[in-house]
Amino acid sequence: MIKYMLKCAHAHEFETWFGHSRDFDDQAARGLIACPYCENTKIEKAPMAPSVRTSNKTTNPHEDMVAKMRKNIADNFDNVGEGFADEARAIHYGDAPERSIYGQTTPEQARELSEEGIDALPLPDILAPRTKRKLN
Numbered sequence: 001m002i003k004y005m006l007k008c009a010h011a012h013e014f015e016t017w018f019g020h021s022r023d024f025d026d027q028a029a030r031g032l033i034a035c036p037y038c039e040n041t042k043i044e045k046a047p048m049a050p051s052v053r054t055s056n057k058t059t060n061p062h063e064d065m066v067a068k069m070r071k072n073i074a075d076n077f078d079n080v081g082e083g084f085a086d087e088a089r090a091i092h093y094g095d096a097p098e099r100s101i102y103g104q105t106t107p108e109q110a111r112e113l114s115e116e117g118i119d120a121l122p123l124p125d126i127l128a129p130r131t132k133r134k135l136n
């Protein structure tokens with residue numbers, strides 16, 4: 001597994017794991033990688049930022065940002081858990097109210113969604129809200 005720091009056309013930076021270095025080139029070329037902030041698919045590798053030592057050891061801006069984003073997702077996205085593929089499809093075809101959802105897919109489900117032209121962006125584990133799955 002290789003971790004890349006990626007950057008979208010709007011200069012949002014985010015980290016994504018890939019199985020092989022060639023996976024990034026392949027997925028980026030096919031527009032399969034979307035910015036988690038703005039869903040832009042013009043993604044390129046960002047230079048790794050050198051770590052900056054600050055005198056203030058009590059706050060970590062990166063962790064603050066992650067916590068904020070995680071809360072934003074928890075507040076604004078519906079957790080549909082393992083039903084993600086079905087729900088994304090239902091929303092795409094107008095069978096379910098349009099809204100932002102997150103959940104789990106198998107790699108196979110993710111591929112099927114992509115083949116049907118349904119946008120689903122990988123959510124880095126670190127941003128997945130630590131909430132219990134909603135039982136319907």
Ligand SMILES: [Zn+2]
Pocket residue numbers: 008009010011012035036037038039040
């Ligand atoms: Zn972006």
